[in-house]
Amino acid sequence: MKTVLITGATSGIGREFAKRYAAQGYRLLLSGRREERLKELQNSLSTEVDYYVSDLSKEEDCFALLKHYENENIDVFINNAGFGTTGNFLNTDLNKEISMVKVNDIAMHLLMKCMLQKMQKQGYGTVLNVASSAGILPGGPYMATYYASKAYMVSLTRGVAIELKEQNSPLYVAALCPGPVNTEFNENADVIFALKGISVETCVDECLKGMAKKKTIIVPTLPMRLLLTIQHIVPMPLLMRIVARQQKQKLQKK
Secondary structure (H helix, E strand, O other): OEEEOOOOOOHHHHHHHHHHHHHHEEEEOOOOOOOOOOOOHHOOOOOEEEEEEEOOOOOOHHHHHHHHHHOEEEEEEEOOOOOOOOOOOOOHHHHHHHHHHHHHHHHHHHHHHHHHHHHHHHHOEEEEEEEHHHEEEHHHHHHHHHHHHHHHHHHHHHHHHHHHHHOOOOEEEEEEOOOOOOOHHHHHHHOOOOOOOOOOHHHHHHHHHHHHHOOOOEEEOHHHHHHHHHHOOOOOOHHHHHHHHHHHHHHHOO
């Protein structure tokens, strides 16, 4: 039986990945901060499920998670835990931003590296980093720290993917970069999306299709792919004003 480890499995994209891999007969290893939700998910699925409660803003919890599953052969790692915040950079809460960087970058980097090293010893494995289309854009006024955090993971994924290919490694890494998705992200980031979000089902559908094709950067839905393509022909100052306007709409709707 194949095994998948999923962080941030208590809601949204992570929860949907758990359902999909359970339907495929995978054994599930789940991580999240809310034990009651992990327990509920465990009881709702018809496959073998183990969970480990962890707060990935703490490095010691990241290492504890790795230690807990060190004897497992993991076929797929969904590096999903993350959150966002919005507002004028001068006014946003510093502690929340630092916590976000710790989860979105330090934890994801740490877990990605250690899982790849583990998989290299196994001789097989897939790592999917859940990033954002924000990480492909040059910057995001009024969500500046979030955009920067996701750009880090997109860049890291691209670089590591090339290294693995040049080494003829059996390992596969990819980054999922959706636009707005209808999840609890909105509430946690104090934001209402200016653009209509897609469902978690659509997001995961398209991601799994991209993974089957071994794509490195996976952007769900054609409209979002077109928007990200158009950015390359729009002058940078104009593009940044457009992004800023979209972000301001979020603030005005709060």
